[in-house]
Amino acid sequence: MDLRRGLPLLIQQFSALFKKNFLLSWRSKRATFLYLFSSLIFVFLIFCVYQIGDFLLASSTPYRNVLDPKALVSSPILPYEDKLYVKLPCFDFAWSGNGSARIHSIINRIMANNPGRPIPSSKVKSFRTHEEVDEWLYKFERPTFKFLMLLQIAAEREGARSVIGGCNDNDGSL
Numbered sequence: 790m791d792l793r794r795g796l797p798l799l800i801q802q803f804s805a806l807f808k809k810n811f812l813l814s815w816r817s818k819r820a821t822f823l824y825l826f827s828s829l830i831f832v833f834l835i836f837c838v839y840q841i842g843d844f845l846l847a848s849s850t851p852y853r854n855v856l857d858p859k860a861l862v863s864s865p866i867l868p869y870e871d872k873l874y875v876k877l878p879c880f881d882f883a884w885s886g887n888g889s890a891r892i893h894s895i896i897n898r899i900m901a902n903n904p905g906r907p908i909p910s911s912k913v914k915s916f917r918t919h920e921e922v923d924e925w926l927y928k929f930e931r932p933t934f935k936f937l938m939l940l941q942i943a944a945e946r947e948g949a950r951s952v953i954g955g956c957n958d959n960d961g962s963l
Contacts, residue, residue, distance in 0.1 A: 865904040883914040898947040
């Protein structure tokens with residue numbers, strides 16, 4: 790037997806180990822198959838889950854181009870007199886930040902653009918700080934905040950109009 794050195798020795802060792810591993814793997818074909826193809830199976834499984842997710846989300850609006858969207862209509866701030874158990878004086882809403890011209894203009898647009906009816910200024914109470922609003926609510930009202938969502942929607946609508954310079958319709962749509 791010749792003693793080899795360098796690259797021929799490396800080739801001889803590689804071929805001997807390759808033959809040995811081939812004979813060992815030939816004994817357990819199932820384990821060899823799983824070893825060789827398990828990564829491909831899991832990649833295929835991940836691909837299937839991704840495709841199912843895309844299919845399920847394809848029907849939602851964030852993934853569709855809506856070329857002619859329907860106008861969003863927000864509910865009006867209703868007159869406070871129409872509610873049960875009215876205490877006088879009654880206001881449709883109260884707000885704080887009377888020192889800011891921008892907030893004051895947004896409140897004026899909320900009053901003018903209220904869907905269905907403009908809100909008269911006699912039905913709106915203004916305060917300089919939110920602490921004054923809290924004090925007034927605890928003194929004259931029970932702060933149940935039943936109707937706060939309608940005011941929140943109106944404030945968001947007019948705030949967005951003030952930022953983007955939108956229209957001043959009182960139909961409730963942006």
